[in-house]
Amino acid sequence: xxxxxxxxxxxxxxxxxxxxxxxxxxxxxxxxxxxxxxxxxxxxxxxxxxxxxxxxxxxxxxxxxxxxxxxxxxxxxxxxxxxxxxxxxxxxxxxxxxxxxxxxxxxxxxxxxxxxxxxxxxxxxxxxxxxxxxxxxxxxxxxxxxxxxxxxxxxxxxxxxxxxxxxxxxxxxxxxxxxxxxxxxxxxxxxxxxxxxxxxxxxxxxxxxxxxxxxxxxxxxxxxxxxxxxxxxxxxxxxxxxxxxxxxxxxxxxxxxxxxxxxxxxxxxxxxxxxxxxxxxxxxxxxxxxxxxxxxxxxxxxxxxxxxxxxxxxxxxxxxxxxxxxxxxxxxxxxxxxxxxxxxxxxxxxxxxxxxxxxxxxxxxxxxxxxxxxxxxxxxxxxxxxxxxxxxxxxxxxxxxxxxxxxxxxxxxxxxxxxxxxxxxxxxxxxxxxxxxx
Numbered sequence: 001x002x003x004x005x006x007x008x009x010x011x012x013x014x015x016x017x018x019x020x021x022x023x024x025x026x027x028x029x030x031x032x033x034x035x036x037x038x039x040x041x042x043x044x045x046x047x048x049x050x051x052x053x054x055x056x057x058x059x060x061x062x063x064x065x066x067x068x069x070x071x072x073x074x075x076x077x078x079x080x081x082x083x084x085x086x087x088x089x090x091x092x093x094x095x096x097x098x099x100x101x102x103x104x105x106x107x108x109x110x111x112x113x114x115x116x117x118x119x120x121x122x123x124x125x126x127x128x129x130x131x132x133x134x135x136x137x138x139x140x141x142x143x144x145x146x147x148x149x150x151x152x153x154x155x156x157x158x159x160x161x162x163x164x165x166x167x168x169x170x171x172x173x174x175x176x177x178x179x180x181x182x183x184x185x186x187x188x189x190x191x192x193x194x195x196x197x198x199x200x201x202x203x204x205x206x207x208x209x210x211x212x213x214x215x216x217x218x219x220x221x222x223x224x225x226x227x228x229x230x231x232x233x234x235x236x237x238x239x240x241x242x243x244x245x246x247x248x249x250x251x252x253x254x255x256x257x258x259x260x261x262x263x264x265x266x267x268x269x270x271x272x273x274x275x276x277x278x279x280x281x282x283x284x285x286x287x288x289x290x291x292x293x294x295x296x297x298x299x300x301x302x303x304x305x306x307x308x309x310x311x312x313x314x315x316x317x318x319x320x321x322x323x324x325x326x327x328x329x330x331x332x333x334x335x336x337x338x339x340x341x342x343x344x345x346x347x348x349x350x351x352x353x354x355x356x357x358x359x360x361x362x363x364x365x366x367x368x369x370x371x372x373x374x375x376x377x378x379x380x381x382x383x384x385x386x387x388x389x390x391x392x393x394x395x396x397x398x399x400x401x402x403x404x405x406x407x408x409x410x411x412x413x414x415x416x417x418x419x420x421x422x423x424x425x426x427x428x429x430x431x432x433x434x435x436x437x438x
Contacts, residue, residue: 001053003398004034009050011035029062032406037398042069044415047403055403056424058410063249063364064273066334067322068415074277077321078314087312094316101323102275102285106257108245108265112285113294114311118248118272119147121282122211124305125268126151128284129209129242131293131303137206139186139199139241142168143219143377146211146246146270150177154185156218163378167199190219190376193231200232204239209268213246214258217409220380221359221366229262242267242290248282249273252411253362255331261361274326277318280309330414334363337412337421341365344425352432356389367393367408392435399434400427 001008014035017024023031030036037049045068047057060068067074081094099112115121126138126149138151146152156173168187186203188196188210200210210232214224236243245266250258252274259266268286275281285291293302309315342365345358356369369389374380382390394406402424404410 001051003037003395005051008035010038013038013050029405044068044070045413045420053401055398055401056416056420056427058402058404058412058424060411060413061278062273062405062409063252063411064276065278066252066274066363066411066413067277067325068413069278071278071322071325071415073325074318074321078277078279078318081314081317084313086314087309091311092313092316094313094320095311098275098316098320098323101320102271102283105255105323106259106269106285108259108267108287109269109285110288111291111294112283113291113305114316115282115284115305115307116280116309116315117147117282118246118270119149119152119282120307120310121248121270121272121284122146122152122244122246123149124282124284124303125244125270125286126209126211127303127305128268128286128290128293129244132290133208133240133242135206135208135241137184137186137203138209138211139188139196139203139207140211141190141196141213141216141219141377142187143190143380144211144213144216144246145218146213147248148174150174150181151185152211154182155187158187158377160378160381167195190216191222191225191228192376193225193228196228197231197235200235200239200241204235204241207236207239207241209242209244210236211244211246213248213250214262215250215253215361215364216377217249217366219377220368220374221364221409222374222376222380223359223361224262226262229264233264236267244268244270246270249364251275252334252364255326255328275319275323276315277320277322279315279318281315281319325414331362334412334414337416338363338365340421341410341412341424344421345428348425348429348432352429352436354389354432354436363412365410367404367410369393389435392438393431396431396434396438397427400431402427402431 014024046054048054103109142155153173155171158171162169170182170185170187188199243266247257271283342358349356355371358365369386
């Protein structure tokens with residue numbers, strides 16, 4: 001079924017939903033005009049909407065479903081646990097086993113604490129850094145998304161009018177953000193060693209940590225230069241701040257996560273998305289001495305942390321199963337799939353004479369409608385013409401049977417076959433032609 005269609009069941013559900021949900025859903029990221037598509041079910045690498053239209057799912061719940069929808073082994077693990085209970089209010093063996101797996105895979109993680117989302121994981125990491133160092137401020141990269149904690153979302157979007165300022169301004173993302181929050185966030189430029197290091201040194205005595213995503217989606221899904229990450233590692237040690245690696249998305253880059261690619265050991269690391277097996281999840285891990293701020297064994301810890309559903313056994317069991325399925329061979333195959341799709345996207349842009357191409361690593365990619373080098377938030381920022389091309393392409397791709405994020409993000413999954421990849425690339429080629437004509 002073509003989108004939009006006023007007679008569709010999704011349109012009717014959208015109209016119904018608006019009477020009880022602001023805008024018709026709970027997530028800003030999935031909102032669409034003139035109406036949203038509502039999912040009925042998912043099967044493998046496809047998602048089926050209320051009208052029965054099946055599309056190859058190339059967003060996979062914003063990178064979290066690395067095994068696609070309803071993987072039978074993961075489903076069985078979750079159902080088996082459900083029969084035993086979903087949230088007993090006591091620790092379970094599954095919590096210990098998933099913690100052991102993660103500590104075993106990520107060299108810098110000696111202890112770990114679970115939560116229910118990437119936002120909570122980042123929040124706990126920032127609070128842990130403050131508790132450990134006794135300092136109030138954090139530094140983060142301009143344009144990088146780290147969830148919806150007030151401090152973490154500062155400067156997620158900075159207006160072009162402020163780009164002449166040096167250093168980058170700390171700008172509120174949500175209306176009503178207190179000025180005190182902005183005052184405690186130092187915004188540093190991404191992939192700019194001199195600019196970032198000078199700011200970190202200038203604020204060093206007040207900095208609890210530097211928060212960095214090595215391949216930030218909102219800043220273009222461009223891999224950070226290794227020299228940039230190494231510079232952050234060195235300067236944080238110099239000023240006594242912690243280095244916090246946000247791997248909520250980038251953990252899907254390899255068996256040991258993202259840090260081996262950048263040859264760095266972080267003090268704290270945040271996780272989410274793929275490690276939950278399709279269930280809500282987050283985790284904060286790191287050095288044993290830093291993570292001791294959570295330890296209640298000697299009385300009230302420096303950082304008390306709980307959560308009614310944190311480490312619930314359904315998530316833990318599904319997550320453990322999903323991670324066990326992600327062995328070295330699975331990651332190698334995902335890497336090869338990603339290389340093929342990114343190369344195919346670049347080739348399609350060239351063949352059709354459309355400016356643009358793909359960035360990313362591993363099973364992650366993002367489509368840009370520009371030929372300028374993309375290195376950070378500002379160079380990735382779409383002007384009106386590029387935004388219009390992106391919107392037209394997204395609509396055309398929907399009609400060609402492929403779902404991606406409206407802003408160009410794509411994430412592959414293990415159920416995809418060679419035929420699926422061929423179909424994705426054919427759909428992208430046709431959508432480029434259609435959107436260019438539009």
